[in-house]
Amino acid sequence: MTIALLTDDIFYKRRIPFYFETQNYSINKYEDGDELLLKANLYNFDILILDIDIKNGDVFEILEYMESNSINTPSIIISNKKEISYIKKAFYLGCYDYIKKPFDIEELMVRINNVLRCTHYNKEIRINGNLKYNLSKRELHYQDQIVNLTNKQHEILYFLAKNRGQIVGQDILSEYLWEDEIKNYKTLASHIRDIHKKIGKKIIKNIKGVGYIIE
Secondary structure (H helix, E strand, O other), rough: OEEEOOOOOHHHHHHHHHHHOOOOOOOEOOOOHHHHHHHHHHHHHHHHEEEOOOOOOOOHHHHHHHHOOOOOOEEEEEEEEOOOOHHHHHOOOOOOOEEEEOOOOHHHHHHHHHHHHHHHOOEEEEEEEEEEEEEEEEEEOOOOOEEOOOHHHHHHHHHHHOOEEEEEEEEHHHHHHOOOOOOOOOHHHHHHHHHHHHOHHHHHHHEOOOOOEEE
């Protein structure tokens, strides 16, 4: 599991990474909201932990940015602010949970597991017959055998499986795959054709002029 942590709180910016790294989770740390938006590929994390009390940046703007760019990565807000207006706004803008400081790090872990369970992160997704995708391991299984895919093919399947049932725009999928590199929609289509060849069936539907979906 890969986590993005945004906080400049002296205690939590040390304690949260220490706890999760001892659990063998990968955690990327940021202290500035603008840095998070500029340097982090938000599509590529399994969950975001966002501190509403940061001095540089606005967490609400980050949530608005995620919504406008169809970034469905679940987020948990941590905050000193206990006013109901902040809580309501955070949930309105799409956060999955809101934890008031101070809190025990194990409580954060419990809440993360609950969010991931609700978003089907830990479940194997049955795509078609004997074809299943494991989100936590990022593996495609066909008839209980792992399908060997290239890195880009793995990334495509992970992103589409994570957003199963939703049309993902080809611009969004390309941004996830190549970030600041030159985007090539023909290359994206080629990768998808190669996936279908390897498994012998079409599981990714092309919505012409819009994007792709695993139904």
